[in-house]
Amino acid sequence: MAAIEVEHISKKYGEVEALRDVSFSVNKGEIFGLIGPDGAGKTTLFRILTTLIRANSGSATIAGLDVVKDYKKIRNQVGYMPGRFSLYQDMTIEENLTFFATVFNTTIKENYYLIKDIYQQIEPFKDRRAGKLSGGMKQKLALSCALIHKPVVLFLDEPTTGVDPVSRKEFWEMLKALKVQGITILVSTPYMDEAMLCDRIALIQNGSFLDIETPQEIINDFKETIWSVRSLNMSALLNDLRLCPGIESCFAFGDVHHVTVNESLLTIASLKKQLQEKGHIDIEIQSIKPTIEDCYMQLASK
Amino acid sequence: MKQFLSFIRKEFYHISRDKRTILILLGMPIVQIVIFGFAITTEVKDVRVAVFDPSKDEVTQKIIEKLDANEYMNVVSVIDHPEDVESVFREGKADIAIVFNQHFSENFLHTGDASVQLITDGTDPNTATILTGYVTNILSSVQQEISGQSKASFSITPEVKLLYNPGMKGVYNFVPGVMGLILMLICAMMTSISIVREKETGTMEVLLVSPVKPIYIILAKAIPYLVLSAINLITILLLSVYVLGVPIAGSLTLLFAVSLLFILVSLALGLLISTITKTQVAAMLASGMVLMLPVIFFSGMIYPTENMPVVLQWISNIIPAKWYIICVKKIMIEGLDISFVLKEIGILSVMAITLVVISLKKFNDRLE
């Protein structure tokens, strides 16, 4: 039995289609990532799966329980961390954790082993009010509160949004450690680099899934030729590349530009020559493997 | 059970850590009682009376003597010509004028129909009412003195004015009103804001996706405000008795029981508001505009509802505070027992049950 099973879910808000015929399943103990920007439908999907709202059509089960008929039972067994920081700002770390433990009919002691690695990082501050914590600490607290009752499935809606890269990295390491405990995790994020850290991912845009596979498979499915190009004047390079025949797309990617190329029209050597003629220096062109972001942009533009 | 207690403890944390709000909630009743009790008074003192007495006989003299002797009134001018009546007012020399007709005693003793004209400034109807009330009182007592057993046949305004008779101090009117206002405010407004705050900050989402039964969420939010209301109730009663000198004439137990019923109605109203508003600001406005203002105007606290147009009187009937204030007046001030307030208790009970049922039905354990 899959931990999460979704069949043809659709949801409309007035005229806007938030979710269009979405189907997928998540296996027990998997880390499944929903990757896509704001407005793609991630939060709507989460709310349906955590039984907070109802879909217009389609069905879903969590650990075999139907999200509509068995919603009360589901609410006993899942952990949920919604998008914004949703804990009590005027209560301390310890008070928040104790409260949620009691709400789930357990104690901090009972499942401490689950949250130990996470909680220990914020334990020195346990008498500080939650509202006065930094972003990274709030995250750790929220995660602890969501885990304290040893949920069967953990739903994390954009837990790393607005958090600095170091804290993000630490957070994902914590998630990996949870996998070992057999907890299924459904997590959403707009950060494409985090996609690589999931077992399987679904790329979402405007309420539809563009693809559902392991990150590696998605990269393998990318059929275009892709190069990274760099020169001294990156801004001018961007414009010039777009004018070159044979360049199908060109996007900035940090310190290089990624270009997809029609190989019958262009080789690395000929591109280099063209750029030199336009006055570029320190040119470096390499053939690369695509990143998830490249895949997303290509699928999204179709 | 442990879950429920943990919830209540959380609610107390929230309240006690919001220092500003708690200052208002506990301090407000004290401030209101003091203000209403001392500073604002609907008694009118130092009334200046002008008299036009063409008759100048025994009866009119007696009336004038009695008017002057009254602690609130002074006869300040005697008018010789009826035309001067108007100028006395224009010049601001008198607050009320009494115009006797000719042959007053004769008419009074023989035809039983002596008329007296009371003229006063109508731009402030409240004061005007009070002034005419004072004078009517005097006239009435003189009439009784003189006529003994014969029936009175004065064609002067009826008893209704006596309710605002100076014999009864103004503050008696306000204490029940303040009680109704404070309890409504704390229970309805604060409870609704508290519930809506969870919706607004998103913690409600987390609570819903948990084993907690929604009913516990509501109860846990209501209980702290119930406790606060009880504290305020005791504070108000203590202040009224020991500071303002308003006695509790009737049963204290009955007073508390009726107050509890009213608190229940207010809590249910707060719950209802929380199900239809999405933001704390909206909840506050709804409680403020929709509840408090009607309570102030329609409960009879400041203005008598009997003087309002019929439509508004009808509206005042659906304001729970009105019935509560009537109850309190009857129990606390008039010292009546339960048999006299059965109607009000009945109405409040029906309101409580209806509101609780509607709110529970409307309370959504999903987000939409």
Next chain:
Amino acid sequence: MNENNIVIETKDLTKRFGHFTAVDHITFNVHEGEIFGFLGANGAGKTTAMKMLCGLSKPTSGSGKVAGYDIGKQSELVKRNIGYMSQKFSLYEDLKVWENIRLFAGIYGMKDKDIAIKTEELLSRLGFESERNTLVKSLPLGWKQKLSFSVSIFHEPKIVFLDEPTGGVDPATRRQFWELIYQAADRGITVFVTTHYMDEAEYCNRVSIMVDGVIEALDSPVNLKKQFGVNGMEDVFYKLARKAKRGE
């Protein structure tokens, strides 16, 4: 970029809240037309520092000048000469596109005639002509963000402060946004931007990284990577931020 013209300068800028020093004696300069990345972990003091630079908060000690005005004593003049865009886009959702433009332009003291002309220019440059009467809340996220940026520089300020402008936005729109930033910089507008996307740090002329209230590094991305012997800005950031003691 005009290296000779300094548009932001600070000297030992400090902000204390009681015993807690949020910003600890930071000193740096930003040149005209530069794209300056202001990075740091959560709780490092970035937001506090930015608030001071925007004239929204008074420094406890030290000094700073933005667009030539003192941030402690002339904060109102500072505000008038800068643009600002925050992550939550700062537009009124229930006003139309052109109404928002007019509102903010008016706030910055532009004359009606200028507003009208520039509005047309802007709408055509963004390709928004057909959307001029659309309520902002109906716009797709990426459009809102581009509009918000354009509104923040509508009055051609010397400097524009961008507070995590691309949070949660799809990859294609993110890049389009940065192209708008390049265009603004080319026109001489200095761009002071904070972001958590390390690839965006690469687009900046220079980057500063705050840790525990102090600027631990400030240089071009190329130099920083050389200095720390790593390949990407993420690694630079990781090396620095990991040392942070402030509750992380």
